[in-house]
Amino acid sequence: MFPREVISSGSLVLRAPAGVDAESIVMTCDDPVTAEFLPTLPAPYTLRDAHSYLAAAAAKWECGGAEFAITENGRYVGAVGVSEPDEQGTVEMGYLVAPWARGKGVASTAARAVAEWLFDRGVHRVELQAMVENIASLRVACKAGFTEEGRRRDAKLLRDGSRTDFIIFARLAHDSGESAPPYLPPFEGGELSDGVVLLVPLAPDDAGDFHRMLAEPSVAEYKLGPATTLEEDRRRCRYTGYWWASGQRIEVAVRDAASGAFAGHLQLMQVTPVLGQAMIGYSLRSAFRGRGFMTRAVRLLTDWAFANTVLHRIVAGTDVANTASQAVLERAGFSRESVLRELFPRPDGTRADDVEWVRLRPR
Ligand SMILES: CC(C)(COP(=O)(O)OP(=O)(O)OC[C@H]1O[C@@H](n2cnc3c(N)ncnc32)[C@H](O)[C@@H]1OP(=O)(O)O)[C@@H](O)C(=O)NCCC(=O)NCCS
Numbered sequence: 001m002f003p004r005e006v007i008s009s010g011s012l013v014l015r016a017p018a019g020v021d022a023e024s025i026v027m028t029c030d031d032p033v034t035a036e037f038l039p040t041l042p043a044p045y046t047l048r049d050a051h052s053y054l055a056a057a058a059a060k061w062e063c064g065g066a067e068f069a070i071t072e073n074g075r076y077v078g079a080v081g082v083s084e085p086d087e088q089g090t091v092e093m094g095y096l097v098a099p100w101a102r103g104k105g106v107a108s109t110a111a112r113a114v115a116e117w118l119f120d121r122g123v124h125r126v127e128l129q130a131m132v133e134n135i136a137s138l139r140v141a142c143k144a145g146f147t148e149e150g151r152r153r154d155a156k157l158l159r160d161g162s163r164t165d166f167i168i169f170a171r172l173a174h175d176s177g178e179s180a181p182p183y184l185p186p187f188e189g190g191e192l193s194d195g196v197v198l199l200v201p202l203a204p205d206d207a208g209d210f211h212r213m214l215a216e217p218s219v220a221e222y223k224l225g226p227a228t229t230l231e232e233d234r235r236r237c238r239y240t241g242y243w244w245a246s247g248q249r250i251e252v253a254v255r256d257a258a259s260g261a262f263a264g265h266l267q268l269m270q271v272t273p274v275l276g277q278a279m280i281g282y283s284l285r286s287a288f289r290g291r292g293f294m295t296r297a298v299r300l301l302t303d304w305a306f307a308n309t310v311l312h313r314i315v316a317g318t319d320v321a322n323t324a325s326q327a328v329l330e331r332a333g334f335s336r337e338s339v340l341r342e343l344f345p346r347p348d349g350t351r352a353d354d355v356e357w358v359r360l361r362p363r
Contacts, residue, residue: 001061001062001064002061002064002065002066002118002121003121004016004061005117007068007113007114007117008113009109009110009112009113010109011072011073012070012071012072012077012106012109012110012113013070013071013072014068014069014070014071014080014110014113014114015068015069015071016057016058016061016067016068016069017053017054017057017067017068017069017076017079018054018069019051019054020076021050021054021069021076022047022050022051022054023047023050024075024076024077024098025050025053025054025076025079026045026046026047026049026050027098027099028076028078028079028096028097028098028099029041029042029045029049029050029053029096030043030044030045030046031099033099033102034096034099035159037130037131037133037134037137038096039156039157039158039159043159057081060081063084064084064085065081065082065083065084065091066081066082066114067079067080067081067082068080068081068110068114070097070106070110072101072106076098077097077098077100077101077106078095078096078097078098078101078106078107078110079095079096080093080094080095080110080111080114081093081094081095082094082114082118082126085123088124088125089122089123089124089125090123090124090125090126090127091118091123091125091126091127092126092127092128092129093111093114093115093126093127093128094128095107095110095111095128095137095140102136103136105143107136107137107140107144108139108140108143108144111128111140111141111144111146112143112144112145112177115144115145115146115171115177116177119173123173124172124173125170125171125172125173126146126170126171127168127169127170128141128146128168128169128170129152129155129166129167129168129169130166130167130169131156131164131165131166131167132151132164132165132166132167132238132239132241132242133164133204133238133241133242135241135242135244135245138167138241138242138245138246139182139245141167141169142169142179142180142182142245142246143179144171144177144179145171145175145176145177145178145179146169146170146171147169147170147171147175148167148168148169148246149168149169149170150167150168151165151166151167151168152165152166152168153165164238165238165239167242182245182247183247183271183273183309183310184244184247184249184250184268184271184309185308185309186201186244186245187199187201187304192252192300192301192304193257193300194257194296194299194300195257196257196258196292196293196296197254197255197256197257197263197293197296197297197300198254198255198256198257198260199252199253199254199255199266199297199300199301200252200253200255201240201241201244201250201251201252201253202237202240202251202252202253202265203237203240203241203253204234204237204238205237206237206253206262207230207233207234207236207237208230209253209262210233210236210237210253210262210265211228211230211233211234212285213262213264213265213283213285214227214228214233214283215227216285216286218286219283219284219285219286222283222319222322222325223283224344224345247271247273248269248271249267249268249269249270249271249278250267250268250269250301251265251266251267251269252265252266252267252297252301253265254266254282254284254293254294254297256288256293261288262285263284263285263287263288263293264282264283264284264285264288264293264294264297265282265283266280266281266282266294266297266298266301267280267281267282268280268301268305268314269281271311275312275313276310276311276312276313276361277311277312277313277314277315278305278311278313278314278315279314279315279316279317280298280301280302280314280315280316281316282294282297282298282325282328289324292331294328295327295328295331295332298328298329298332299331299332299333302314302332302333302359306361306362311361312360312361313358313359313360313361314334314358314359315337315356315357315358316329316334316356316357316358317340317343317354317355317356317357318354318355318357319344319352319353319354319355320339320352320353320354320355321352326355326357329357332359333359334357334358334359335357335358335359336355336356336357337356337357337358338355338356339353339354339355339356340353340354340356341353
């Protein structure tokens with residue numbers, strides 16, 4: 001059983017939840033973000049639910065787990081809970097932060113403090129899991145020194161009856177707990193624009209537009225691999241925030257800045273930190289061609305990458321027959337570098353040469 005202690009970290013004080021927190025707990029749990037990412041909580045969440053939670057929190061301490069209210073200047077700003085250690089010395093952690101206290105490091109500070117408190121009390125492994133779309137929580141795990149270990153597909157039911165994947169993290173007692181800044185930071189302000197095109201993170205709501213674009217014959221002609229179903233494209237669009245936050249790749253919707261219409265898709269993938277290299281790939285709906293949209297988009301993203309990451313080489317590969325794509329790269333400042341012979345398999349069983357392009361980090 002854990003001792004009922006108070007933990008202090010920076011401006012935060014973590015103590016057992018109490019009746020005085022009830023109204024703040026209601027405001028925290030009766031919130032759309034909380035309801036989305038903690039789908040087992042009652043919705044709407046009432047004062048009665050808060051009192052049931054307080055009783056359960058007290059019982060949790062009795063049963064070998066721990067439940068802390070996170071407070072700042074005496075006010076409730078969130079909670080961290082941990083399960084009773086299993087027979088292997090592993091506990092599971094969960095957290096939430098009040099809407100008025102988010103984005104200020106409360107969850108990551110509290111999660112780190114509780115993990116270290118647990119290690120001091122003999123726990124060997126602290127696990128946590130976050131929904132693949134819960135970018136804030138994925139970032140919290142990294143900032144609190146946890147390491148990503150894998151994913152659980154379709155692990156949890158959402159309120160609408162659909163299922164979602166969870167990403168698993170753990171921190172071990174002997175892990176350093178260090179956290180590195182993200183290799184691919186988010187766009188400042190959430191978007192990038194030159195006034196003509198607008199780049200915004202590809203999101204689940206883009207799945208229909210994305211799927212229709214991939215089905216256009218002029219796009220399908222140069223797409224590698226089999227055609228994807230709408231369901232597969234929906235799943236992909238749910239992953240894009242996680243891929244970005246974990247430094248694996250960036251996927252953006254290219255929009256017409258004037259109308260906001262979905263014009264195309266641009267990605268920075270195959271990120272190889274040891275080489276400082278990544279590859280771009282793109283597709284534009286035929287209705288938006290001939291206006292320089294993709295040239296602008298590629299230039300914007302490449303300029304942003306050199307200004308905001310340590311990438312040194314941004315490369316692109318084009319089918320030798322795809323002269324429109326080669327013109328985009330040339331106009332966006334890329335130079336032709338080499339030819340990889342017979343790289344791209346074609347539907348008719350033949351193979352096409354790949355013309356490779358590069359833009360180097362400006363000196
Ligand atoms: C998840 C939650 C606890 C985070 O609390 P918080 O105190 O705001 O977390 P922190 O401030 O410590 O860190 C949040 C990080 O996510 C980042 N972030 C949030 N939304 C983001 C987004 N859409 N894209 C990229 N980064 C995002 C923030 O910028 C911050 O990272 P930074 O410090 O590197 O800039 C809070 O959002 C919450 O209570 N959500 C509802 C309940 C929940 O999801 N619980 C976790 C279940 S696993």
